[in-house]
Amino acid sequence: MSKRLGESFYRRDASVVAPALLGKVLVLQSDQETMRARIVEVEAYLGERDEASHAFRGRTLRNDVMFGPPGHIYIYFTYGMHFCMNIVTAKVGEGQAVLLRALEPLGGIAAMIERRQTNAITNLCNGPAKLVQALGLGRSDNGRSLLGAQMWIEDDDYRPQVTASPRVGISKAVDLPLRFFITGSEFVSKPNKSRYNVP
């Protein structure tokens, strides 16, 4: 029996929501297909007090969605070619968010393979930009709600063991243990060990 997560789930600190999201199932419903994927790796970004957060320098056009209501998605463009997806948390104006870093594909896999141009299931959603591509999301999805009829996250009572580590790919606040992943999952991302000293 799966239950959809409501606004109150998201309206808490990102450091609380992030580990709580592990094991939950993201569902995307379109006319063509239904995609389902279990969240296996996330990172918390704590808003204006977090040097590594896009919200650190206050509200701008780019990060506007982060300062809006919780339960919406913030998608940003980076490195000239990639998009990454966050879930806005905490209260309006706090600028907190949880970055989705890896998912375990459960349904709609054919569509993901088509978009990712690879057959390996473990290579479909094992990175923040990969999962956005696999799900077919982009710039125009910035600000969409997870509380509506097309897109939501549900709890199917799966309760994974969780490991915490420093966040990947940042240059400020590098020691805070705000990356969380399902212990031993083969679907987590594989950070470059020569650049990032994380498990």
Place this chain on the structure above:
DNA sequence: GGTGGGATTAGCT
């Protein structure tokens, strides 16, 4: 008005 670097990835050596 110019510029440095980025919450990354894939492909080559």
Place this chain on the structure above:
DNA sequence: GCTAATCCCACCA
């Protein structure tokens, strides 16, 4: 291991 790909924004002048 190294680096190209390629756009945007924050920051400095």
